[in-house]
Amino acid sequence: MDKYKINIIELDPLYSTLYEIKNKLSFDLYNFNTFDIFFKEFNNSNPSYFNSLIISDLSNYDRLLKLKKLNFNDIIFLLHKGEKVENYKLNNFIQSPLAIKDLIEKINIYLLKKIYQKQSNIKLLNYEIDINSRKIFNNKNNLKLTEREVEIIIFLKNSKNAQTIINLQKIVWGYSFSLETHTVETHIHRLRKKIKEVFGDEDFILSKDNGYFIE
Numbered sequence: 001m002d003k004y005k006i007n008i009i010e011l012d013p014l015y016s017t018l019y020e021i022k023n024k025l026s027f028d029l030y031n032f033n034t035f036d037i038f039f040k041e042f043n044n045s046n047p048s049y050f051n052s053l054i055i056s057d058l059s060n061y062d063r064l065l066k067l068k069k070l071n072f073n074d075i076i077f078l079l080h081k082g083e084k085v086e087n088y089k090l091n092n093f094i095q096s097p098l099a100i101k102d103l104i105e106k107i108n109i110y111l112l113k114k115i116y117q118k119q120s121n122i123k124l125l126n127y128e129i130d131i132n133s134r135k136i137f138n139n140k141n142n143l144k145l146t147e148r149e150v151e152i153i154i155f156l157k158n159s160k161n162a163q164t165i166i167n168l169q170k171i172v173w174g175y176s177f178s179l180e181t182h183t184v185e186t187h188i189h190r191l192r193k194k195i196k197e198v199f200g201d202e203d204f205i206l207s208k209d210n211g212y213f214i215e
Contacts, residue, residue: 003028004111005052009038009060011078017100026108027053035060042067053110055094058083076110102170109155109171124157124214125204136195143198148172149191153214162211188212 004027008015015031022029032038035056053074056064064075077093079085085093094106113131122129129136134145136153145153151172156163165184173184188205195204206213 004114005030006107007032007038007052007054009035009054009056011055011057014055014078018104021100025104027111035063039063053107055107058088061088074114076107098170102167106171109151109158112154112158113151122154122157124153127199129153138199141198143194145191148187152187152191156205156212156214159213162208162213164211167211 006018006027007030008018009032012031012033015029018025018029019031030052032041038054053076054064054067054072055076055078057078057080061077064077067075073091075092077088077090079093079095081096085095092110094103098106120130120132122131124136127136127138129145129150131150134147134150135142136145137143152168155168155172168184188207192202192205195201204214206215
């Protein structure tokens with residue numbers, strides 16, 4: 001399977017940092033110094049651009065919204081310190097400053113979600129999760145999940161170690177600061193409660209001193 005294309009627009013320092021470790025990445029990198037160069041390439045290129053992801057900052061917000069009208073929705077905005085999320089309609093964003101390993105993890109989770117959307121169903125423990133309908137089910141019952149709950153499950157499912165609240169903040173929520181820890185704890189608590197009520201399962205998401213995990 002071909003690697004996903006990551007198009008970095010007008011973020012040369014980010015591209016340079018990732019390029020130094022490109023052989024360790026699960027995706028291919030493409031750099032565009034200006035949005036106009038990218039848009040020209042996008043218009044003249046093959047459909048592979050619809051199997052790609054854009055990372056840019058809010059300076060290109062209005063122009064990237066035009067791509068959404070072309071049904072191109074794979075865009076992650078990089079927010080610089082001081083920029084307020086609530087001032088924009090953002091589905092996917094990363095708040096800087098963010099350690100490069102956390103940024104890569106955020107991208108990988110996003111791409112895993114894209115892959116699972118194509119596969120539709122994820123097998124997990126005694127359950128299956130339909131990504132498209134956002135339902136988790138077994139032979140007897142099913143439960144509707146929120147988009148955030150799906151992201152939490154995917155992240156924990158693909159993590160080798162228990163994940164701290166801080167990691168969940170940075171990678172699932174996209175924040176590196178200014179998100180209260182109880183926001184994460186509340187989401188985990190609600191998800192556990194829903195799973196217990198529908199399936200009678202108290203061990204779906206486990207916790208220990210260093211964080212949450214799914215066995």
